[in-house]
Amino acid sequence: MNLNAIKAIYFFEMARTRRTLMQSIASPVLSTSLYFIVFGSAIGSRIQEVNGVSYGSFIVPGLVMLSLLTESISNASFGIYFPKFTGTIYEILSAPVSSMEAVIGFVGAAATKSLILGSIMLATASLFVEIKIAHPFLMVFFLILTCISFSLFGFIIGIWADNFEKLQVIPMLVITPLVFLGGSFYSANMLPPFWQKVTLFNPILYLVSGFRWSFYEIGDVSLEISLTMILFFLVSCLGVVAWMFKTGYHIKK
Template structure:
């Protein structure tokens, strides 16, 4: 195991986040806070409680998950896309480093950044609404697993994309709509029966539901199913990454 290489990539990526603190940390935290203000205070004042939880507190897990998904994908995709775009990826490809170690460095850094952001948003939310976390260990597990899974997805997108438009395509046009429609701001039990069934096709529903369960002990779907969905998605992403390195797709001629 080339730990020095993993550390070098990890530290390089974390240093990039520190250099771009406004974009990396302040911007997503501010955006999430605006959601609290608009949805929690303005709309929440008209919706008293959802299944016994105040609306402001109810949306917290969904908002953290929304930020976690988009930031994980953006961070990891940008991390590998930029070396490809600038040509500096030659150094990583010619170094005595295995595919796993490359992924560990880039995805590990992206997931770390996302988890830190998630915890900052959680702390910020606590300033607006009273929070309780019934299952803190599960909360951290869901947070870390989701961050790793979507960072892997971002890594795949960063290799697939050959321009900046494609790089933004998945986070903006797929992840964000799925998160909005996946129960961030409502319980799927509030939907008509037909839409409840259709919504179950949205994988983000399972992530938000499981994460919300770790806070309030209530879930739209069985928590075991949520965990299984995350693991399934994680397995799918790992398989795709393995294939990318095996074939050299978009990395090696």
């Protein structure tokens, strides 16, 4: 394995983050603070507890997951799309760099950015509400799996997209609504029976539920199902990325 190639791609992508700190870090943290001010104050004053947890603390995992998913997809999709847009992708393809090494470099950088952001958001949330993490190692495991999985998904979007507009279509019109409807700010058990069944078809529900379980040992679905779903998504994304490089889909054409 060409470790120098992986390091070159990885550090180049991380350097781009340092040049855009306001967009990469400050903006999501500000948005999180506003969520706590609005949801914590306005709604939290009317909903005291959800499943025995104060409402402000209850929404922390959902807020972190919302930002992690959108930022992972955004960082990874732009990271691979921009070389396509400028034509520098052909330099990578002609260099002694395998597809796996390129994926590790791009996706690794995007996942690292998301992990840093998630840590900052948890620190920011602790300024507003009391956070208790019942299973810290499981929480970190969920964070890492989520960042890697959705960075891979963003990588797929970046290869698929042939203009800047397409980079935003799926995150804005698909992922964000699914996160809001996936129990980020409420428990699925609060819904009528029919909508509880409909919500089970939302894949984000399993991510939020598993992540929240690592905090408070409560969830809308079992921990085992949540882990199975995210691992299935991870393997599926790996399969799609492998197929894209094998066929040259939107890379060599």
